[in-house]
Amino acid sequence: MFHKEGYKIITITFIVIIALFIIVDKFVDIVWLQYLLFTTLAVFLILILQFFRNPKRNTALDENTVVSPVDGKVVVIEEVYEPEFFKEKRLQVSVFMSPINVHVTRYPIGGKVAYSKYHPGKYLVAWHPKASTENERTTVVVENDSFGKILFRQIAGALAKRIVNYAETDQDVIQGNDSGFIKFGSRVDLYLPLDSNIKVKLNDKVRGGESIIAQK
Secondary structure: OEOHHHHHHHHHHHHHHHHHHHHHHHHOOOHHHHHHHHHHHHHHHHHHHHHOEOOOOOOOOOOOEEEOOOOEEEEEEEEEEEOOOOOEEEEEEEEEOOOOOOOEEEOOOOEEEEEEEEEOOEOOOOOOOOHHHHEOEEEEEEEEOOOEEEEEEEEOOOOOOEEEEOOOOOOEEOOOOEEEEEEOOOEEEEEEOOOOEEOOOOOOEEOOOOOEEEEO
């Protein structure tokens, strides 16, 4: 199953690769070179298909838990000042996505969208200290009765060239449902209340919509 954000790219890639297969078969006479080019094209197509996959996730709906919004590795757990929305200290948990991870972004909690904003910006590598404030990004805040307001931020990286965000202010959303997609990108930051019980450690591998990041 593929994500809808990949339909156009997958179609174009498939057409281009078929055309290149025909060209190689017609104009390249060296057998070993033919096999090398065919293999390279096939691997490229497989990578594109893998990137836009959208596996079904079984989210255990729970107002007292925050689930990971994306697949990847936990790279930051620290107390920071959040300057855009809260303007106070929060617990930041960041998940880094490699190119082979699923890049669907999911709502970490269910509730009502209190804030949703897109910020144009740079394309620094995702682990750069200024990526959270200078890269292209979207900021979404969801509120429920248990956690109050939770902020999560999609951040583009050096390869990411488009962030897709479905969240709209005052929209009611369900924990684990799609909230967006980062095309060829890279990191999501969560900002949680200081009294949150963090359930992950640095370098833990997490699955979007299933792995529990924090509990109340």
